[in-house]
Structures are given as structure tokens and as C-alpha cells.
Amino acid sequence: MMTVSEWIQARPFLAKLAGVQGRIDATMDAFQPAPLAPPAWDAYAPEHASGVPLLHSASAAIELAPAAALLRTVAADLAGAPVPPSLALQAGELLAGLEAAPGAALQAITWLARGEGNPPARHAGLLRYLGWSALGRALEPVKDAYQAWPQAAEWRSPHCPTCGAQPALAALVAEGDGRARLLCCGQCRTRWAWKRLGCPHCGNEAQDRLEVLELTGGDGLRLDVCRSCNGYVKTIAREPVQDFLLADWTTIHLDVLARERGLERRGASLYEL
Numbered sequence: 001m002m003t004v005s006e007w008i009q010a011r012p013f014l015a016k017l018a019g020v021q022g023r024i025d026a027t028m029d030a031f032q033p034a035p036l037a038p039p040a041w042d043a044y045a046p047e048h049a050s051g052v053p054l055l056h057s058a059s060a061a062i063e064l065a066p067a068a069a070l071l072r073t074v075a076a077d078l079a080g081a082p083v084p085p086s087l088a089l090q091a092g093e094l095l096a097g098l099e100a101a102p103g104a105a106l107q108a109i110t111w112l113a114r115g116e117g118n119p120p121a122r123h124a125g126l127l128r129y130l131g132w133s134a135l136g137r138a139l140e141p142v143k144d145a146y147q148a149w150p151q152a153a154e155w156r157s158p159h160c161p162t163c164g165a166q167p168a169l170a171a172l173v174a175e176g177d178g179r180a181r182l183l184c185c186g187q188c189r190t191r192w193a194w195k196r197l198g199c200p201h202c203g204n205e206a207q208d209r210l211e212v213l214e215l216t217g218g219d220g221l222r223l224d225v226c227r228s229c230n231g232y233v234k235t236i237a238r239e240p241v242q243d244f245l246l247a248d249w250t251t252i253h254l255d256v257l258a259r260e261r262g263l264e265r266r267g268a269s270l271y272e273l
């Protein structure tokens with residue numbers, strides 16, 4: 001089994017992507033977004049109980065303007081950055097579209113976050129990558145407030161409570177005498193607790209249709225595979241799991257191995273293979 005760095009070394013374009021991600025992170029670190037109003041928890045509670053994610057709720061009224069401003073900042077930085085020229089060109093064209101009309105950046109973010117309106121005419125893939133990076137970062141205060149909200153523990157759905165995406169990752173963490181499972185969103189990076197057994201993509205709980213593929217020889221990474229829907233969840237089965245938040249990128253080799261085994265990636269991800 002290759003290590004991640006060996007795997008990336010064999011794919012130079014991905015090493016560039018790692019550098020690009022570092023640059024995006026640095027731009028976002030330097031950005032001071034306007035403070036977000038706290039969600040209207042009381043108004044949102046009935047929707048939460050029926051599985052409506054925060055971003056899809058009209059009553060929670062999550063503000064998207066700070067994410068739109070951050071998206072423009074990131075696109076503007078990449079357009080003038082020493083990154084691969086094709087990426088700088090695309091970022092410049094994306095930025096031009098985001099600045100073509102008042103509110104265009106907010107419309108693009110709203111399309112990503114809520115599926116409202118139309119996708120941009122060009123560079124939807126880059127918008128998805130940069131826009132979800134911006135959303136994930138700008139929504140951090142909301143995600144923190146959600147974790148502190150007592151009713152968050154009552155979320156029972158396998159999709160992300162923030163954005164509604166299917167989970168890309170899971171982690172097994174100590175709880176009492178046993179272990180609990182946390183699911184993680186590959187889009188907005190929210191984590192939430194879900195039942196230990198069963199496929200979060202199709203709900204299958206039949207043991208003979210669930211498999212664990214241990215792929216990496218002892219470092220605690222594995223694929224939890226469902227033979228009912230042919231989906232899988234990348235799972236971190238070792239402690240500690242501080243690196244969980246960047247684990248979708250650093251475990252992309254597992255997605256490649258899964259695809260080679262004929263499995264389908266159902267969890268949302270910013271990294272297209």
C-alpha cells in the first residue's frame with residue numbers, strides 16, 4: 001500500500017492541487033468576513049426535526065453574503081497567482097462572471113448552497129470547488145453554534161445537517177465502553193453523529209450486505225462498503241482523529257481504490273476523480 005505522499009508523487013497534477021489548496025486556505029485565513037447573525041433556532045426546530053438541513057431552511061435564514069464575498073476574494077487571488085496558467089485563466093473568467101452584475105456572486109453561492117436559480121454558464125466545476133471552500137469557512141460560526149444547540153443531538157438523518165449532502169467520510173470515536181460513528185460532509189465539513197451500523201446512502205442494515213475493506217495495512221483507514229447500493233464511506237477507525245477535517249483530500253487514494261473495485265462514490269466531494 002502506497003502512502004499518501006507516494007501516491008501524490010506519482011500524480012504531479014495532484015501535488016499542484018495540494019499547493020493550490022494551501023494558497024486558498026491562506027487567503028481564507030487572511031479574510032475577515034462580516035459577522036453572521038445566529039440562526040433563528042426556535043423557528044428552525046420543526047424543520048430540523050423532520051430532516052431539513054440548515055442551508056435549505058427558509059426559517060433558519062442563514063446569510064450567504066459573507067461566503068459570496070469570500071468566494072470573490074479567493075477567485076481574485078487565484079486569477080493573479082503563480083498557479084498553473086490554465087487555473088489562473090479559469091479563475092479570472094469565473095471572477096469576471098461573479099462581478100458581471102450586482103449580486104452575481106451571491107446568486108452563484110445560492111445556487112451551490114440551495115440549488116436555486118441556474119448554474120453559471122462557465123466553470124461550474126471550479127465554482128463548486130472554490131464556492132464550497134468559501135461556504136465551509138464562512139459558515140464556521142454557524143456550524144459551531146449548531147454543535148452547541150441542544151437539539152443538534154437529535155438529528156437522525158444520514159445527510160449533512162448543514163448542507164444536505166451525502167457523507168464522504170466517517171470516524172469511529174470512543175464513547176462509553178464502545179465506539180460511536182461520526183459522519184463528515186465532504187462539501188461543507190460538518191460532522192454529525194449517526195448510528196454505528198448501516199449504510200448512510202441507502203439505509204441498508206443487513207449484515208450480509210455490508211462489508212469492511214481494510215486497505216492500508218494498519219493505519220486505521222478502511223472502506224465501509226454496502227453491497228445493496230454499491231456505495232461506500234471512507235472510515236477512519238483509529239484514534240485520535242484530529243485530521244478528520246482534511247481527511248477527504250488526504251484519503252482520495254481510497255476513492256481511487258474503491259473505483260477500481262467497481263464501487264460508486266455517493267458522498268459529495270470537492271475532489272473530482
Ligand SMILES: [Zn+2]
Nearest residue numbers: 160163185188
Ligand atoms: Zn455539508
Ligand SMILES: [Zn+2]
Nearest residue numbers: 199202226229
Ligand atoms: Zn447502501
